[in-house]
Amino acid sequence: MAHGTTTAPSEDFVITPVRPGEEKGTWSSWIQDLFFTVDHKKLGLMYIAVGLFFFVIAGLMAAAIRIQLAIPNNDFLHPDVYNRFFTMHGTAMVFLVGMPIIFGFANYLVPIMIGARDMAFPRMNAFGFWITFFSGILLYMSYFTAPSLYNAGSAPDVGWFAYSPLTAKAFSTGHSTDYWTLSILMGGIGSVATSINIIVTTICMRCKGMTLGRMPLFVWTWLVVAFLVVIAIPPLSACQIMLTLDRYLGATFFDTQAGGSAILWQHFFWIFGHPEVYILILPGFAIMNEVIPVFSRKPIFGYPVMVGATVMIAFISLGVWAHHMFTVGMTSLGNSFFAISTMLVAVPTGIKLFNWIGTMYGGKIRFELPMMFSIGFLFQFLIAGLTGVMLAVAPFDWQLHDSYFVVAHFHYVLIGGLLYAIFAGIYHWYPKAFGRLMDKKLGLWHFWLFTIGFHLTFFPQHIAGFWGMPRRIYTYEAGRGWEEMNLISSVGVVFQAIGILLFVVNLLYSLKKGKVAGDDPWDAWTLEWATTSPPADYNFEKEPVVRSRRPLWDLKHPKDPDWKYE
Amino acid sequence: MDNAINQTLPVEEETPWRLPSIRKVAMICLITTETALFTIFVVAYLFYIGKSLNGPYPYEVLHFPWWASAALFGSSGTIMIAEHYLKKGKHGLFNLWWFITIALGTYFLGFTAYEWYVLIYKEGLTISTNVFGSTFYSLVGLHASHVIVGLFLLTIILISSFRKKIDHEHHEHVEMISWYWHFVDAIWVVVLLVVYVLSMNY
Numbered sequence: 001m002a003h004g005t006t007t008a009p010s011e012d013f014v015i016t017p018v019r020p021g022e023e024k025g026t027w028s029s030w031i032q033d034l035f036f037t038v039d040h041k042k043l044g045l046m047y048i049a050v051g052l053f054f055f056v057i058a059g060l061m062a063a064a065i066r067i068q069l070a071i072p073n074n075d076f077l078h079p080d081v082y083n084r085f086f087t088m089h090g091t092a093m094v095f096l097v098g099m100p101i102i103f104g105f106a107n108y109l110v111p112i113m114i115g116a117r118d119m120a121f122p123r124m125n126a127f128g129f130w131i132t133f134f135s136g137i138l139l140y141m142s143y144f145t146a147p148s149l150y151n152a153g154s155a156p157d158v159g160w161f162a163y164s165p166l167t168a169k170a171f172s173t174g175h176s177t178d179y180w181t182l183s184i185l186m187g188g189i190g191s192v193a194t195s196i197n198i199i200v201t202t203i204c205m206r207c208k209g210m211t212l213g214r215m216p217l218f219v220w221t222w223l224v225v226a227f228l229v230v231i232a233i234p235p236l237s238a239c240q241i242m243l244t245l246d247r248y249l250g251a252t253f254f255d256t257q258a259g260g261s262a263i264l265w266q267h268f269f270w271i272f273g274h275p276e277v278y279i280l281i282l283p284g285f286a287i288m289n290e291v292i293p294v295f296s297r298k299p300i301f302g303y304p305v306m307v308g309a310t311v312m313i314a315f316i317s318l319g320v321w322a323h324h325m326f327t328v329g330m331t332s333l334g335n336s337f338f339a340i341s342t343m344l345v346a347v348p349t350g351i352k353l354f355n356w357i358g359t360m361y362g363g364k365i366r367f368e369l370p371m372m373f374s375i376g377f378l379f380q381f382l383i384a385g386l387t388g389v390m391l392a393v394a395p396f397d398w399q400l401h402d403s404y405f406v407v408a409h410f411h412y413v414l415i416g417g418l419l420y421a422i423f424a425g426i427y428h429w430y431p432k433a434f435g436r437l438m439d440k441k442l443g444l445w446h447f448w449l450f451t452i453g454f455h456l457t458f459f460p461q462h463i464a465g466f467w468g469m470p471r472r473i474y475t476y477e478a479g480r481g482w483e484e485m486n487l488i489s490s491v492g493v494v495f496q497a498i499g500i501l502l503f504v505v506n507l508l509y510s511l512k513k514g515k516v517a518g519d520d521p522w523d524a525w526t527l528e529w530a531t532t533s534p535p536a537d538y539n540f541e542k543e544p545v546v547r548s549r550r551p552l553w554d555l556k557h558p559k560d561p562d563w564k565y566e
Numbered sequence: 567m568d569n570a571i572n573q574t575l576p577v578e579e580e581t582p583w584r585l586p587s588i589r590k591v592a593m594i595c596l597i598t599t600e601t602a603l604f605t606i607f608v609v610a611y612l613f614y615i616g617k618s619l620n621g622p623y624p625y626e627v628l629h630f631p632w633w634a635s636a637a638l639f640g641s642s643g644t645i646m647i648a649e650h651y652l653k654k655g656k657h658g659l660f661n662l663w664w665f666i667t668i669a670l671g672t673y674f675l676g677f678t679a680y681e682w683y684v685l686i687y688k689e690g691l692t693i694s695t696n697v698f699g700s701t702f703y704s705l706v707g708l709h710a711s712h713v714i715v716g717l718f719l720l721t722i723i724l725i726s727s728f729r730k731k732i733d734h735e736h737h738e739h740v741e742m743i744s745w746y747w748h749f750v751d752a753i754w755v756v757v758l759l760v761v762y763v764l765s766m767n768y
Contacts (some may be wrong), residue, residue, distance in 0.1 A: 234605075
């Protein structure tokens with residue numbers, strides 16, 4: 001195990017990195033390492049692996065939902081099963097797929113990008129991973145154990161935001177809602193622990209010369225995200241505690257008959273829920289910030305503005321939550337405030353989009369897989385942002401609230417935006433983590449099939465929403481004009497599923513058969529590419545020293561280093 | 567590659583490279599996240615002031631906790647005195663003032679226990695009686711649970727100190743615990759204001 005020792009190895013000490021296929025060790029030692037490791041790179045990969053595992057499960061649930069909705073009056077899924085499926089799909093995708101994968105990227109990349117040897121608190125890091133993992137197991141255990149305890153109810157079926165009074169004991173008998181509550185409470189503890197770790201690592205563990213102004217934008221964005229997690233997750237934990245008190249001790253927080261307020265739950269949930277959207281999408285931006293410059297062969301356009309825009313997004317995101325509640329019946333002052341603040345988010349987000357385009361403009365763009373997904377991200381996230389601004393207009397929202405237009409909007413954000421960024425990130429850093437490039441041919445098939453499938457599935461949902469199709473209905477009658485849109489939507493799933501299958505095949509195939517990558521396959525500029533692929537346990541033999549935002553550029557171009565101009 | 571990067575880039579000798587203390591930054595983050603947690607419970611309490619459908623109401627059952635508050639606020643002072651003596655290396659005095667801090671904290675916790683006993687058994691106010699009960703017990707209970715954690719941490723330090731494991735080089739570890747204790751005190755200022763002042767007329 002590598003310690004952060006201060007005594008550097010001597011100059012003639014040569015590292016012999018372990019290349020894929022050359023590992024020595026038995027299964028038992030491998031398993032042991034998996035359970036006891038505190039290495040940030042292993043934990044990062046474990047986070048991503050767990051996230052992808054739940055992604056497949058929750059994705060299959062979504063596929064079942066689409067089969068049910070493909071034709072009118074279908075009876076593929078029982079209505080109760082359908083309710084459980086969309087609840088579990090939403091909860092899992094946010095808490096067990098999105099969060100673990102983005103934390104995985106942060107875990108792997110933040111320390112290595114700032115030239116550190118590990119996180120500030122490696123054991124707390126392992127704690128964060130395992131508690132997140134167990135919260136996922138707990139949530140899915142509800143399928144197996146919730147009925148046997150009480151003989152009523154199974155998996156949670158209250159929707160991912162679990163509006164009161166659906167969660168009251170009277171309307172949600174059995175323990176399914178408790179599984180949901182406790183699982184989220186647990187996952188929240190893990191998220192906060194990991195985020196504190198990321199903040200401390202970023203602030204206190206930077207290598208020599210890595211001033212805040214020279215940090216890679218990935219790390220900057222993550223510093224902001226981690227602060228957002230630290231502030232936004234406790235409201236969620238608080239309202240879960242209140243809900244548990246309501247359900248077990250008879251407290252009356254959300255019990256309207258006893259003077260409580262169901263609206264209060266909505267406020268508390270969305271005080272968490274809206275920043276959560278930015279907690280999920282900002283790490284996507286973080287990946288874009290690293291991938292786009294490298295494949296455009298230009299430094300990022302407007303570095304300080306990008307940092308400022310990230311901070312602005314995080315700040316504004318704390319004051320927009322009630323745009324989820326326009327139909328609740330707030331005052332016109334409240335409606336106006338939340339409409340305007342929500343539209344305001346478009347300003348820093350627009351700045352970011354323009355800066356990425358500015359980075360690409362005049363660059364020598366290489367259409368490698370990470371860049372393909374990044375370009376997909378730019379287009380799709382633009383659409384997501386525009387529908388977001390539309391929904392921010394309160395009267396427009398009164399028409400389309402809880403319709404498929406909203407479903408289409410947030411799937412464009414989370415799939416078209418976040419998931420594309422995650423794919424870009426995986427294709428980009430896979431050679432660093434495993435020493436081999438992912439297969440380009442398979443990757444291109446994945447990209448095109450998934451992109452076609454994604455738009456086939458979710459674009460028609462905008463139109464179905466305009467035509468009045470409400471979300472969360474388990475079936476609909478023929479003759480309402482929704483049939484074609486739903487059928488196209490369900491057909492798209494086939495393309496998406498094949499795309500994902502190819503992606504998983506590619507992940508496993510390239511592990512042994514991929515082209516050997518070398519230390520720096522993309523000719524990139526941040527510190528993680530300065531070490532071996534995969535990096536040694538201790539990341540860097542000697543702690544690096546940086547003098548500019550692109551330390552590897554300086555190294556490769558000693559006659560024209562960046563630090564002359566910064 | 568590793569070696570190369572260090573050889574090519576000259577070390578900036580002129581500017582010393584100093585970074586903030588890991589412990590301090592971590593504690594600030596923890597306090598921030600705890601503050602966010604308390605904020606929601608405080609908002610819930612404020613939101614439900616005067617919304618109880620049945621009694622007992624706050625003005626009937628609550629009494630301003632003069633002595634307990636004085637003890638808790640005083641303990642913030644005593645812990646600072648203890649820290650001061652640790653810095654100077656006077657272990658006996660450190661132990662004494664640290665012990666006084668624990669005693670004051672325990673007195674405060676005892677008061678909360680007694681207050682709850684009276685409220686539950688004499689006044690008939692439980693968490694399920696009305697929204698006042700729900701919000702009161704959850705907010706004060708959350709604070710009391712933090713006092714318990716604080717007392718636990720303080721006791722660990724005292725035991726370590728008795729076993730001669732605490733030296734002035736551990737000053738920063740001890741200081742972090744005192745930061746936490748100050749935070750628990752600061753929360754009590756808010757709870758006092760919200761529960762025992764603002765809701766007294768309802």
